[in-house]
Amino acid sequence: MSPESSDTKTCWNCDVAVNDVTMVTISTPSGGEARLALCARCFASAYQPLEPEVLALRPHEDHRRTVLVVDDDPDTLGALSSWLDEEGFTVLTAANGIEALQRVQDHAPDVIVLDLQMPVMSGREFLQVWRSTMPAASIPVVAMSAYQQELAAEDLGVQAFLSKPFSLSALTRAIVNSG
Secondary structure, three states: OOOEEEEEEEEOOOOOOOEEEEEEEEEOOOOOOOEEOOOOOHHHHHHHHOHHHHHOOEOOOOOEEEEEEEEEHHHHHHHHHHHHEEEEOOEEEEHHHHHHHHHHOOOOEEEEEEEOOOOOOOHHHEEEEEOOOOHHHHHHEEEEEEEOOOOOOOHOOOOOOEEOOOHHHHHHHHHHHHH
């Protein structure tokens, strides 16, 4: 698989013209290969769940606990990353659910901090795809949202839920208590 970005291409699965596609090579039973261009949504929802080896996660080389922070707001992402780094965590970031799925392919985080309201792929959509993978059950998720104040962690099937705005110490407690 290799992400490609250039002129507009058409997704093999949904037939939508997009600028960024992921090229997927599939081996045929006769020994040949087929290369398919998939948009980010189809790659995450149609291809990844069918390929368990795609999510054969490798742990991060750093010995500190690794947190993947997923939020579309660059200021929030930067502030949370800085805080968690100062608290002694290794921090990975993603701006939406698609990027988060790509990050977890490379390195298994110890905890995922996930905004629910994002473009491209929301936190809820991420959870749906993420839960269809083998390692999902072993990696806790701390969800957060400014728009859905009344949710409980149990409603989402996550280990903790924080309503924005929240204190950074509350986030640290949620991460530490989640795993």
